[in-house]
Amino acid sequence: MTAGGDKGGMQRSANTGGLADDLDFRGLLHQASDPCVPARLGEGGVTVYTGFDPTANSLHVGHLLPIFTLRRFQIAGNRPIVVAGGGTGMVGDPSGRSEERNLLGQDELAANLEAISGQLAELLDFSRGAGSSQAVMADNSSWLGQIGLLDFLREIGKHFSVSQMVAKDSVRSRLETREEGISYTEFSYMLLQAYDFLHLYDSFGCRLQMGASDQWGNITMGIDLIRRLRESQVWGLTIPLLTRPDGGKFGKTAQGTVWLDPNRTSPYELYQYFLNSEDGSVATYLRYLTFLSHDEILSLDTAVREHPELRLAQRTLAAEVTASVHGHDRAASAIKISEALFGDQISALNEDELLMALSEAPSSTMSREVLLDRSLNLVDLFASSSLEASKASARRTIGQGGAYVNNLRKDDPEIVLGPENLLCGKYLLLRKGKRSQHLVRFE
Numbered sequence: 001m002t003a004g005g006d007k008g009g010m011q012r013s014a015n016t017g018g019l020a021d022d023l024d025f026r027g028l029l030h031q032a033s034d035p036c037v038p039a040r041l042g043e044g045g046v047t048v049y050t051g052f053d054p055t056a057n058s059l060h061v062g063h064l065l066p067i068f069t070l071r072r073f074q075i076a077g078n079r080p081i082v083v084a085g086g087g088t089g090m091v092g093d094p095s096g097r098s099e100e101r102n103l104l105g106q107d108e109l110a111a112n113l114e115a116i117s118g119q120l121a122e123l124l125d126f127s128r129g130a131g132s133s134q135a136v137m138a139d140n141s142s143w144l145g146q147i148g149l150l151d152f153l154r155e156i157g158k159h160f161s162v163s164q165m166v167a168k169d170s171v172r173s174r175l176e177t178r179e180e181g182i183s184y185t186e187f188s189y190m191l192l193q194a195y196d197f198l199h200l201y202d203s204f205g206c207r208l209q210m211g212a213s214d215q216w217g218n219i220t221m222g223i224d225l226i227r228r229l230r231e232s233q234v235w236g237l238t239i240p241l242l243t244r245p246d247g248g249k250f251g252k253t254a255q256g257t258v259w260l261d262p263n264r265t266s267p268y269e270l271y272q273y274f275l276n277s278e279d280g281s282v283a284t285y286l287r288y289l290t291f292l293s294h295d296e297i298l299s300l301d302t303a304v305r306e307h308p309e310l311r312l313a314q315r316t317l318a319a320e321v322t323a324s325v326h327g328h329d330r331a332a333s334a335i336k337i338s339e340a341l342f343g344d345q346i347s348a349l350n351e352d353e354l355l356m357a358l359s360e361a362p363s364s365t366m367s368r369e370v371l372l373d374r375s376l377n378l379v380d381l382f383a384s385s386s387l388e389a390s391k392a393s394a395r396r397t398i399g400q401g402g403a404y405v406n407n408l409r410k411d412d413p414e415i416v417l418g419p420e421n422l423l424c425g426k427y428l429l430l431r432k433g434k435r436s437q438h439l440v441r442f443e
Contacts, residue, residue, distance in 0.1 A: 044077025087144030197222030
C-alpha cells in the first residue's frame with residue numbers, strides 16, 4: 001500500500017533544496033555521530049532504523065516526530081526499518097524516565113505489538129512500489145529471544161564496561177535522583193538496543209540508527225559495538241523531543257495523552273488538540289509534523305505575527321496532522337464538526353459527528369413526551385440542565401442574551417420546544433455564553 005492511503009500531507013515531495021537543507025530548516029538535527037550524515041542521507045540508499053517498544057496498544061502524538069522523520073528519509077530514497085520492540089519491551093527503556101517501568105506480560109505485549117504495527121503501516125510506505133526504499137517492519141523478539149544469557153554476556157556484554165554504562169545519562173540521572181537507583185533489568189536495556197543495531201547491520205546492511213535526543217547514549221553503544229565486532233563505521237542521529245508548551249515530554253504516562261488510535265482519541269479530538277496550539281509552539285509543530293513546503297511554513301509564520309486572531313497556522317497544522325494520521329475524509333469531518341459546533345450549521349452534523357464533538361460535554365436524558373405535548377419551555381429546559389442552578393438564574397441568562405439552543409440565540413423564556421427543534425431527531429444542544437454546553441437526549 002502507499003503510505004497513509006489517502007493521507008494527504010505525506011504525499012508531498014521533499015523540498016528542492018535537498019534533505020539536509022530540509023532537516024536544518026525544520027530544526028530536526030539534534031546530534032549526529034558524523035557531520036556527513038545529513039548529506040549522506042540526502043544521496044539516498046541508506047538503511048535507517050528506529051524502534052518503538054509496544055508498552056501500550058497505541059502510539060501517541062509524541063511518536064509522530066520520529067515516524068515523520070523516517071518518512072522524510074524514505075522520500076529522499078532511503079530504506080526505513082521500524083523495530084517494534086517485542087523483546088526490548090519486556091525489559092523497559094530507562095531513557096527519559098525518572099522511575100522504573102511496569103513490566104508487561106507476553107500476551108499484553110503481543111496485543112500491543114499487533115496494534116502499533118498496524119498504525120505504523122499506515123504512516124510509512126511498505127508497498128513493493130517503493131522499490132529499494134520499501135519500509136521494513138521487524139520485531140526484535142525474533143532475535144533477542146534466540147540468544148541465550150551466557151552467550152549474550154560472552155559475545156556482547158564483555159565489550160562494555162560498567163563505568164561506561166553508568167556514565168550514560170539515562171543511568172546516571174536515575175542513580176542521582178532515585179534512592180532505589182535502577183534495576184539490573186533496565187540497566188541492561190542499552191546492551192539489548194546495541195545488539196539490535198548489530199543484528200540489523202548484519203541482516204539488512206543498516207548503517208544508521210535514528211532516535212529522539214534521549215536515546216543518544218543507547219545509540220552510541222550500538223555504534224561502538226559494530227565498530228568492535230565488524231570493524232565497520234555506522235552512524236547515529238538524534239532529533240529533538242516533541243514537547244508540550246510547558247517543556248514536558250509527550251508520553252503515555254502524562255495526563256491527557258493524545259493517542260493515534262481513533263478509538264482512544266477521535267480524529268476530532270486530535271484536530272482540536274493542534275487547533276488549540278499556542279502561538280509560541282505552532283511554528284515548531286508546523287516544521288516537525290507537516291510536509292508543507294518551506295515557503296508555505298514561512299507564510300504561516302507571518303500570519304501568526306501579523307494576524308494571530310485568524311489562527312490560520314493552527315488550522316493548517318490541525319488539518320495537516322489529522323489528514324496524515326487519519327486520512328482526508330476524517331480530517332474533513334473534524335473540520336466540519338469544529339466549524340459547526342459553535343455555529344448555525346450544527347444541524348448539518350450527523351449523529352456520530354455530534355456525539356464525537358460533545359463527548360466531554362455534560363448530558364442528560366428527558367422523556368420525549370414533554371416535546372410531544374408541548375409542555376417544555378426554555379426556562380425549564382435550562383434549569384434542568386447543568387448550566388443553571390435554578391429557574392431564576394435561567395431567566396437571567398436568557399434575559400441577558402446568553403442562552404442558545406442548537407447554537408441559535410433564544411431570548412423568550414416562555415418559548416416552547418417541540419420535536420421539530422431536535423438535532424438528528426434525538427438531541428437538543430444547550431449553550432450558555434460562548435463555551436458552556438449541555439446535551440439533552442430525548443427518549
